[in-house]
Amino acid sequence: MRNTLILLVLSIIPLSLFQMSCEKKTVRSQGTDWDAVKAIISENPEVFDLGFFDTDQDTLFYREITQSNADIEAGTLLVADTLHFFDYIILTWGDSLKGKFHYRVNGKPYEKPISSIALTKAYFEKHGPSYTLHRGWRLRRFGGTVINSVGTTRGISSLTIISDGIDVDLGESALKKLVHKDSTLVFGKGKEVMFIIKPLTDTYDFFFLHVKEGDAYQKIPFTNNGDETLSATWTTTTDPEKAEGYKHAIVDVVNRESVTDTLAKYDSKAWGIIYRIE
Numbered sequence: 001m002r003n004t005l006i007l008l009v010l011s012i013i014p015l016s017l018f019q020m021s022c023e024k025k026t027v028r029s030q031g032t033d034w035d036a037v038k039a040i041i042s043e044n045p046e047v048f049d050l051g052f053f054d055t056d057q058d059t060l061f062y063r064e065i066t067q068s069n070a071d072i073e074a075g076t077l078l079v080a081d082t083l084h085f086f087d088y089i090i091l092t093w094g095d096s097l098k099g100k101f102h103y104r105v106n107g108k109p110y111e112k113p114i115s116s117i118a119l120t121k122a123y124f125e126k127h128g129p130s131y132t133l134h135r136g137w138r139l140r141r142f143g144g145t146v147i148n149s150v151g152t153t154r155g156i157s158s159l160t161i162i163s164d165g166i167d168v169d170l171g172e173s174a175l176k177k178l179v180h181k182d183s184t185l186v187f188g189k190g191k192e193v194m195f196i197i198k199p200l201t202d203t204y205d206f207f208f209l210h211v212k213e214g215d216a217y218q219k220i221p222f223t224n225n226g227d228e229t230l231s232a233t234w235t236t237t238t239d240p241e242k243a244e245g246y247k248h249a250i251v252d253v254v255n256r257e258s259v260t261d262t263l264a265k266y267d268s269k270a271w272g273i274i275y276r277i278e
Contacts, residue, residue: 061206063114069095143178195249202256237277246274
């Protein structure tokens with residue numbers, strides 16, 4: 001009887017170890033590749049959540065976002081080939097935003113509905129087996145973000161960014177272009193940065209530069225240069241903690257009638273630009 005009991009226990013141990021091994025692998029590899037990519041996106045809000053800006057109460061206008069429906073708008077999973085050493089995914093991350101646009105006319109507060117979509121392109125590579133973190137997927141490249149109100153009539157023709165040793169011209173196609181995560185714009189600490197824009201429409205619309213370094217945004221108005229361009233300038237932080245990680249600056253245009261006419265629809269366009277401070 002004792003020998004039988006020992007044999008029974010010994011036969012159970014390998015079975016238990018096998019079950020534990022299977023359970024461990026199942027936990028690590030649960031979900032799909034798309035689930036893994038979405039998890040990475042959620043861990044990088046400084047890249048993918050650019051639709052949330054200008055939400056602090058302001059005397060002129062501000063946004064209140066009450067609903068966000070973010071998901072993959074379009075994506076393709078492709079296998080490694082002669083040009084790509086790893087399996088890869090190219091996708092467009094879209095965030096459908098609803099809310100309220102708060103503004104004032106003659107000192108009286110008003111609001112009108114917001115309906116916008118923010119789009120960001122990204123590129124991921126599979127660098128490990130499926131039982132590792134995020135099924136082996138890594139974020140490698142991303143583009144800037146374009147944020148449009150539904151049916152917008154506003155537009156930005158070009159953007160020039162000037163700082164110490166930097167002079168870059170961007171159009172919307174260049175803004176959307178996928179850039180390696182280590183090749184984003186880099187500004188020095190405590191350096192002045194100037195944004196010069198040429199709008200497609202009226203230079204008398206409302207133009208702001210929103211810069212987030214730390215927990216809060218700065219809302220900087222653009223100045224009309226009188227030559228169909230506008231400019232805004234800010235100085236980057238010198239605080240080492242605030243300088244860590246990716247930052248974003250948003251060029252924002254709002255149709256003047258959206259703010260001055262209570263019957264006009266909310267009409268806006270914005271570009272989100274990713275940068276780092278070193």
